[in-house]
Amino acid sequence: MESQLKQIMADVLDLSPQAVDESTTRDRIASWDSLNHIQLVLALEQAFQVSFDINEIEAMLSYADIRQVLNGKLHPSAS
Amino acid sequence: MTPSPEPASELRGAFRSAAKAGDTHRAIRAARELLHPGHHLSFLVREIAKAAEWDPPLTPIKVALLSSFSIEFAEPALVAQGFLNGLAVKIYRPGFSQFRQQILDSTSGLYAFEPNVVILAVEGSDWAPTLYRGFSDGSEVQMEACVGQVLEEGRALLTTLRRHSGATVLVHNFALPQWLELGILDGHVDRGQAGWVRQVNDGLAAVCRETTGVYVVDYAGLVARVGATSWYDERMRLYARAPIAAGRLGQLAGEHMKYCRALLGLSKKCVVVDLDNTLWGGVLGEDGPHGIRLGSEYPGNAYVTFQQELLNLTRRGVILAIASKNNPADVDEVFARNRNMVLKREHFSSLQIHWGPKSESVRAIARQLNIGLEHMVFVDDNPVECEEVASALPMVRTICLPRQPEAYVTALLEEGLFDTLALSAEDLRRGDLYRQRDQAEALRAASGSLEEFYRSLKMEVTIAPVTMASLARAAQLTQKTNQFNVTTLRYAEADLRTRMRAPEWVLATVGVRDRFGDNGIVGVLMASPNDGALEIDTLLLSCRVIGRCVETAMLAFLCGEAARRGLREVRGRIVPTSKNPPVRDLFAQHGFERVAERDSGETSWSLPLARGGVMWPAWMKVTVVDETAPVA
Numbered sequence: 123m124e125s126q127l128k129q130i131m132a133d134v135l136d137l138s139p140q141a142v143d144e145s146t147t148r149d150r151i152a153s154w155d156s157l158n159h160i161q162l163v164l165a166l167e168q169a170f171q172v173s174f175d176i177n178e179i180e181a182m183l184s185y186a187d188i189r190q191v192l193n194g195k196l197h198p199s200a201s
Numbered sequence: 202m203t204p205s206p207e208p209a210s211e212l213r214g215a216f217r218s219a220a221k222a223g224d225t226h227r228a229i230r231a232a233r234e235l236l237h238p239g240h241h242l243s244f245l246v247r248e249i250a251k252a253a254e255w256d257p258p259l260t261p262i263k264v265a266l267l268s269s270f271s272i273e274f275a276e277p278a279l280v281a282q283g284f285l286n287g288l289a290v291k292i293y294r295p296g297f298s299q300f301r302q303q304i305l306d307s308t309s310g311l312y313a314f315e316p317n318v319v320i321l322a323v324e325g326s327d328w329a330p331t332l333y334r335g336f337s338d339g340s341e342v343q344m345e346a347c348v349g350q351v352l353e354e355g356r357a358l359l360t361t362l363r364r365h366s367g368a369t370v371l372v373h374n375f376a377l378p379q380w381l382e383l384g385i386l387d388g389h390v391d392r393g394q395a396g397w398v399r400q401v402n403d404g405l406a407a408v409c410r411e412t413t414g415v416y417v418v419d420y421a422g423l424v425a426r427v428g429a430t431s432w433y434d435e436r437m438r439l440y441a442r443a444p445i446a447a448g449r450l451g452q453l454a455g456e457h458m459k460y461c462r463a464l465l466g467l468s469k470k471c472v473v474v475d476l477d478n479t480l481w482g483g484v485l486g487e488d489g490p491h492g493i494r495l496g497s498e499y500p501g502n503a504y505v506t507f508q509q510e511l512l513n514l515t516r517r518g519v520i521l522a523i524a525s526k527n528n529p530a531d532v533d534e535v536f537a538r539n540r541n542m543v544l545k546r547e548h549f550s551s552l553q554i555h556w557g558p559k560s561e562s563v564r565a566i567a568r569q570l571n572i573g574l575e576h577m578v579f580v581d582d583n584p585v586e587c588e589e590v591a592s593a594l595p596m597v598r599t600i601c602l603p604r605q606p607e608a609y610v611t612a613l614l615e616e617g618l619f620d621t622l623a624l625s626a627e628d629l630r631r632g633d634l635y636r637q638r639d640q641a642e643a644l645r646a647a648s649g650s651l652e653e654f655y656r657s658l659k660m661e662v663t664i665a666p667v668t669m670a671s672l673a674r675a676a677q678l679t680q681k682t683n684q685f686n687v688t689t690l691r692y693a694e695a696d697l698r699t700r701m702r703a704p705e706w707v708l709a710t711v712g713v714r715d716r717f718g719d720n721g722i723v724g725v726l727m728a729s730p731n732d733g734a735l736e737i738d739t740l741l742l743s744c745r746v747i748g749r750c751v752e753t754a755m756l757a758f759l760c761g762e763a764a765r766r767g768l769r770e771v772r773g774r775i776v777p778t779s780k781n782p783p784v785r786d787l788f789a790q791h792g793f794e795r796v797a798e799r800d801s802g803e804t805s806w807s808l809p810l811a812r813g814g815v816m817w818p819a820w821m822k823v824t825v826v827d828e829t830a831p832v833a
Contacts (some may be wrong), residue, residue: 144639164447
């Protein structure tokens, strides 16, 4: 899941997948604007066949945030 | 479930290497695969932009997107879909709801962009809000005014746009509200909400027809086809003013592409179809012209439906052709005899029925009909054939049919590959013209006699005793052969095994090879002596080889067997069934005399050997495997 998440973030934000890590946050990445944020959410929803509500979308402020939300969706019992 | 990344990364690699080499066709194939799952859009769009050169070059097209909502999310899909069609799409998009200002201001960015295509994508709820919100509160006068105002404004905008730009204009009509305010009552009141939306759509279509180069996009039809509940994403409509679900943007772009292809002369003109498991279910060579699945029951009805859609295409001027690995005589038989065929021989302008590679067939059809390969579509159920054609002729659009025949129609039509924006009288007659040409060529080719045709088949017939190895096939043939079967007696393997132990029985299989390949065992003979005659119990032949005098060889063989055993005549019976008319004249045609007829219609026939028996046909090589020879 993590490598695919990195790949999608890299695709949308025009980064290399290796560059996506714990330090990847919305305020540090210039290309992570509001338009790309929606693009990212939509790409993740299609790739992982999940759906985020608006609160979740707004709480996705970093790679780590997204990973956490996504983990909760994909493995609801594990958390 | 997490999708596996491996195949995707392979596909990405394939795309990158094709793009690096500038190989347009190979890149398009990889892109089509990548777009299927949908989340590789960002990757694709960036990689497409990166590539420096393409061979063949992409056709540049400038598209202006004017809308009443945030349509920027639709851009990547439009670029990617454009690429699939060999187009380099450049997009201009002003802020949402700027469409009026952009059109009315002659110095706007829209006109500076000099677009080839302007897409006016306005949601009904934005342009005709009265029809969508508070409908049940409004009066008929208000509705009438709303419709009138939309049409008047639409007409003014289009006139202005045409004054400043020669671009083709695509105007979305309005989708119905997802939920009608009156619910099920809507259809029962004097003028319901849906009725008003239809009225404004009719008016919009009329307004578009007034100006050349302006076309209505049936957005309402698209939303209905997909389903409004999955088309819209209410969350994103409210949060980002982006009402269309992300997963549907590809379909929207696909709809726009239909228009772009038509405008650029990229519409497909010819469909080359396979036969077995494409036009009918089953394998003609195995199942025979009447055993193939085609008719009123599943799966036969799915193939009938598919044929009907192909027939509809011919009425739009699309040309049909066949590329099939089959025996031409069998296919002729289907056209001549199978009443469930919706498509007749005359609907096909070119037939390539042989055992050569299908890419060769497609090429030959293109040459014969004088149609560019880029205007051809190849349709086959077999992935191997599709791959062969796709790699040999990448400019041909290959449609590999899904496994279920009920999905064939969608696979054929969903992309709108054959859509045009005009239908000329010549379009409608085009199929006819090609057919005439084809028939003339076929006549020239077949100028010889029937005997020459038989000779050209280079048939080799092998008649051999039934062995343990051929037992199962022989029994199977008695079970399933209906047409060319004199008695239609069904036998199990055990029955045949019993007869194999009785030396008086003549039990033989008939194998046929011709220049198209080996048909394997296609006939069975069973006969035994009775009262000085060799009496035929079973004589049958698979449909795929009837009409080639194999039966003559079988009767000649039986005459020889009778003589060898010191018998004086060969006797046979015809037990008529609803399916065996093809065999009824067998004995009469070979000099037998009718000696009896029963009330049931059963006839008995006799051929005294003193009259010379039946001659071997001269144009085939016959090998009789001796009964006493050891079986390999």
